[in-house]
Amino acid sequence: MPKVLISDKMSSEAEAALKARGVDVDYKPGLSPEELKSILPAYDGIAIRSATKLTADLIDAATNLKVIGRAGIGVDNVDIPTASKRGVIVMNAPFGNAATTAELTVALALAAARHIPAATASTRLGKWEKNGFMGRELCGKVLGIIGTGNIGSLVVERFLGLKMRVLAFDPFISKQRAEDLGVSLCPTLDEFWPQIDVLTVHTPLIPATRHIVNAAAFERMKKGVIIVNCARGGIIDEAALYEALKSGKVFAAGLDVFEVEPARSNPLFELDNVVFTPHLGASTHEAQVKVAVQIAEQIADYLLKGTVQNALNIPAVSEGELVTLRPYLNLADKLGTTLGQLNESGIKRIEVLFEGEVAALSRKPITNMVLNSLLKPMLSGVNLVNAPLIAEERGIEVVEAVRRHSNKGFTSALGVTITTEDRERCITGTLLYGKEPRIVAMNNIPIEATPEGSLLFVANNDAPGLIGRVGTILGEAQINIANFHLGRKEIGGRAIAFINVDQDVPREVMEKLTSVPNVIEVKLVRY
Numbered sequence: 001m002p003k004v005l006i007s008d009k010m011s012s013e014a015e016a017a018l019k020a021r022g023v024d025v026d027y028k029p030g031l032s033p034e035e036l037k038s039i040l041p042a043y044d045g046i047a048i049r050s051a052t053k054l055t056a057d058l059i060d061a062a063t064n065l066k067v068i069g070r071a072g073i074g075v076d077n078v079d080i081p082t083a084s085k086r087g088v089i090v091m092n093a094p095f096g097n098a099a100t101t102a103e104l105t106v107a108l109a110l111a112a113a114r115h116i117p118a119a120t121a122s123t124r125l126g127k128w129e130k131n132g133f134m135g136r137e138l139c140g141k142v143l144g145i146i147g148t149g150n151i152g153s154l155v156v157e158r159f160l161g162l163k164m165r166v167l168a169f170d171p172f173i174s175k176q177r178a179e180d181l182g183v184s185l186c187p188t189l190d191e192f193w194p195q196i197d198v199l200t201v202h203t204p205l206i207p208a209t210r211h212i213v214n215a216a217a218f219e220r221m222k223k224g225v226i227i228v229n230c231a232r233g234g235i236i237d238e239a240a241l242y243e244a245l246k247s248g249k250v251f252a253a254g255l256d257v258f259e260v261e262p263a264r265s266n267p268l269f270e271l272d273n274v275v276f277t278p279h280l281g282a283s284t285h286e287a288q289v290k291v292a293v294q295i296a297e298q299i300a301d302y303l304l305k306g307t308v309q310n311a312l313n314i315p316a317v318s319e320g321e322l323v324t325l326r327p328y329l330n331l332a333d334k335l336g337t338t339l340g341q342l343n344e345s346g347i348k349r350i351e352v353l354f355e356g357e358v359a360a361l362s363r364k365p366i367t368n369m370v371l372n373s374l375l376k377p378m379l380s381g382v383n384l385v386n387a388p389l390i391a392e393e394r395g396i397e398v399v400e401a402v403r404r405h406s407n408k409g410f411t412s413a414l415g416v417t418i419t420t421e422d423r424e425r426c427i428t429g430t431l432l433y434g435k436e437p438r439i440v441a442m443n444n445i446p447i448e449a450t451p452e453g454s455l456l457f458v459a460n461n462d463a464p465g466l467i468g469r470v471g472t473i474l475g476e477a478q479i480n481i482a483n484f485h486l487g488r489k490e491i492g493g494r495a496i497a498f499i500n501v502d503q504d505v506p507r508e509v510m511e512k513l514t515s516v517p518n519v520i521e522v523k524l525v526r527y
Contacts (some may be wrong), residue, residue, distance in 0.1 A: 002303035003042060007031055008049035010071055014292035021300040037061045045299045047071060047292075048078075050279075056082040067302050069295040072097055072282055073151070074232060075312060076205055084313045087383035091298050091311045094150045096290030097282035102154035104281050105200055105230045106162075108254025111275045112226050113138055113198075115252070118272050136226065136251060139163045144196030146212065147231070148173055148181060152202035156181050159198075167195055193220035198228065205232035215240035224251040230281045233258040242267050245274060256281050308365075314385050315364035325365055328358055328414065331437040332366045334451035334527065335416045335429045336373030338439065341525045342457060343378070345420040349397040350374065353415035353428075355406035363400055370416055371398065413440070442496050447487030449498035452527050456499040458513065459521040462488050467497075469516045474501065477509045 003024040006014060010029070018025045029051070031039075036052070040062035047069045048054065054068060056079045068078055070092040083090050111117060114135035122129050143164045145152055156166050166183040169192045178185045186192040189212075199221075203209045213227070213236040227250055229236050238259050244250040245268070254275040258266060261279060268274050282291065301307040308317045317325060332352075352367045371387035382390055391398055406413045410430045417426035428441035429451070439449040442457075449455065460466055467486070474481060480502040488495035505524050513522045 002044040002300075004045040004047060004299055004303070005039070005043045006047045007036060007052045008047075008071075009051070010047065010049060011289045011292035013289055014047060014071065014296040017293050017296035018300055021297070021304060023300050023303060033058065040065065044303055045069065047295055047299060050074070050077055052077065054078045054083070059083050059086055059088060062086075062088070067091065067299055069093075069299040071291040071295040074204065076232065080313055084386050084389050087385045089302060089308065089311050089385055090313050091295070091302070091309065093291040093294040093298070094310055096292075096294045097284075097287040098150045098154055100284045100287035101151050101230050101281040102158055104256060104277070105151075105155050105202075105228055106158050108230065108256065108275055108277070109138065109159075109198055109200065109226060109228045112228065112252035112254040112273075115273070117275050136224070138198065141165075141197035142167055142195055144169070144186075144192060144199045145183070145202065146170070146192075146199075146209075147202035148178075148183065149202065151231075153181055155200060155202060156183055164198070167192065189217070190220070193217050194222065196225060197222065198226045200228040201231050201235050203231060203235060205234045210234050211237040211240075213237065213241075215243070218244040218249055221249065223249055225249070226251055227253040229254075230256040233261060233263075238266070238268060242271070245271050315362065315368065317362065317365050321362060325361060327431050327435045327437075328361065328366055328412075329369045331414055331429050331431060332369040332416075333373045334437045335414060335427050335439070336370040337377070337527060338451060338455075338457075338525050339416055339418055339425055339427055340374040340377040342425060342523050343374075343418060343420065345422060347374075347394075347396050347418050347420055349399065349417075349419040350391065351399045351401055351415075351417040351419075353401045353403065353413075353417070355403040355413040355415065356410060357412040358414055359402045359404055363402075366414070367398065367400055374416070374418070410440070415441075439498065442487065442498075443494075445487045445489055445494065445496050447485055447496060447498060449485040450483060450500060451525070452500070453482070454501050454504055455525045455527065456497075456501055456505060456513075457521070457523045457525060458497040458499065458519060460495050460497070460516075461518040461520065462490075462492050462495040463518040466516065466518055470497070470499070470513060470519075473509060473512050473516070474499075474505075477506070479503045479505060479509065 001024045004018055006027045008029050015025050015027050037058055041064055044064055045067040049071050059079055059082045065088050067089045068083060073092055073094050075092055078090055080090050115133040119133045141164055143159045143166045146169050148168050148170045159166060160182055167186050168183040169186050169189060218240055252273040256277045257279055298309045307322055308314055310316055352370050354363055368384050368387055371391055372382055372384045375382045375387055375390060413428055413430045415428040426443060429437055429439050432438050437451055439451055482500040482502055485498040510522055
C-alpha cells in the first residue's frame with residue numbers, strides 16, 4: 001500500500017480521498033525541516049501547500065519519494081530541478097483555486113479604485129468624508145493583463161463583464177486563442193505599458209518575470225494607473241511601486257502577495273492608497289476543498305495507476321489517454337531496452353520516429369519511455385522523470401520525427417535510432433493486434449521478433465551452416481530455443497537473428513557463439 005504524508009494544513013477531505021482509494025495517509029502539519037527530513041524516507045508521496053519548503057536536501061533525503069503534490073498552483077517552495085534529477089514527479093492543482101483568485105483580483109481592483117478600505121475605516125469613525133474618497137470608474141477603461149493562463153483567462157472574462165477593454169501581453173498564446181478570449185494581444189511591453197488603465201499580473205515568479213513591473217515600466221504608464229497583484233510577490237518591484245504611489249503616477253494598488261512573506265512590515269503599509277490582503281487568493285472554503293481533493297486524487301492515481309496529471313516535470317497523461325498510449329509505451333519500453341542492452345559506447349544522438357497512427361498521439365510520454373529504457377542499462381537512477389534531463393546533461397541530442405504514413409506497410413510503427421561515436425543502430429517495432437509488441441526491423445533488415453524473456457541477438461554474414469552451429473551450441477548447453485527469427489536483405493549479405501531462449505545464456509556459451517565463423521556480434525537482451 002503506498003504511503004503519503006500531508007505536511008501542511010489541508011481540508012480533511014484530502015485525507016479521506018486518499019484513504020478511499022486505498023492509500024495509507026499520515027496527516028502531520030507543522031513539522032520542522034529537521035523533523036520532516038527524518039521521516040520522509042518512509043513515504044512514497046507528499047502533499048503540501050505553501051508552508052512546507054521542499055529544498056534539495058529534503059528531497060535528497062526522501063529516498064522512496066515518487067511524487068510531490070502541491071494543493072494549489074505555485075510551486076516556488078519546491079526545488080523542481082532536484083526533484084527531477086531524483087526522478088520525483090512534481091504536480092500541482094491549477095484549477096481548484098482559479099475562480100477564487102480571479103474573484104479576489106476583481107475585488108482588489110474595485111476596492112483600490114473606490115478606496116473601500118479607507119472609506120470603511122473613516123465611516124466607522126463617524127467622519128462621513130464623501131469628498132475625501134473620490135474614486136475611479138473601471139467601465140470603458142483598458143485592463144492590461146500579463147499572463148492569460150488558467151487564472152488569467154478567468155480574470156479576463158470577469159473584467160469583460162465590467163465593460164472594460166482588455167489588452168494582453170502573453171508571448172505564449174496564439175492570435176486565435178486571444179480572439180477566443182476576447183482580448184487584444186500586445187507584442188511588446190514597451191507598447192503595452194502606455195495603453196493600460198489597470199494592470200493585473202498572472203504569471204509564475206521566474207527569473208524572466210521577477211520585477212517585470214519596475215521603475216522603467218511605471219515611467220511609461222499613464223498617470224493614474226491602478227496596479228493589482230494576486231500572483232506572486234516579486235513580479236512587481238515594491239520599491240518602485242512605493243515611489244510611483246507616492247508621486248501619484250499610480251493612483252492606487254491592490255496587493256495580495258509580497259516579496260517577503262509573511263509581510264509583517266513593509267514601506268507600502270505607510271500609504272493610504274493601497275489595499276492589502278495576506279495572500280488570500282485561494283482562501284475560500286470552496287477552493288480549499290477543491291485543491292485538496294484534486295491533489296489527493298492526482299497523487300493516488302499516480303501511485304496506484306501510473307496516471308500523470310498536471311505534472312510540471314513530466315508530460316501529463318490523463319486516464320483516458322493512458323488507455324490508448326499504454327500499448328505504445330510498452331512498445332517504446334521494449335525498443336529502448338533492446339537498444340540500451342545492445343549498445344556499448346557513448347550515445348551522441350537519439351531519434352524517435354513516429355509512423356502512421358501513433359504520430360497522432362501524445363509523443364512526449366513515448367519519447368520519455370524510450371529514453372528511460374534506453375539509458376537504464378548504462379546509468380543508474382534513470383526513470384521517466386529524469387531521463388530527458390540525464391540525456392541533456394550528457395550532451396545527447398534527442399529528436400522526434402513524424403511520418404504520417406508508415407513506409408513499412410504497417411498502420412502504425414515506432415522507430416528508434418541511436419548514433420554513437422562509431423556506429424548507428426536502428427530498430428523498428430509495431431503492435432500485433434493493436435497490443436502485442438513486435439520488432440519488425442533491425443538496422444534496416446526486416447525481421448519479426450517477440451521482445452520478451454531472454455532474447456539472443458546475432459549479427460552475421462549470411463553463410464550456409466551458421467544456423468545449425470548456433471543451434472548446436474545452445475543445445476549442448478541445455479538452452480532451449482523457443483523461437484528463432486531470421487532476417488537478411490540479400491543472399492550472402494548481412495543477416496541477423498533474434499532467438500528467444502528459455503534459459504539465461506552463460507558467458508562461456510556467448511563466447512562460443514561469437515567464435516562461430518561469419519558471426520559478427522552476439523548479445524543477450526533481457527526484458
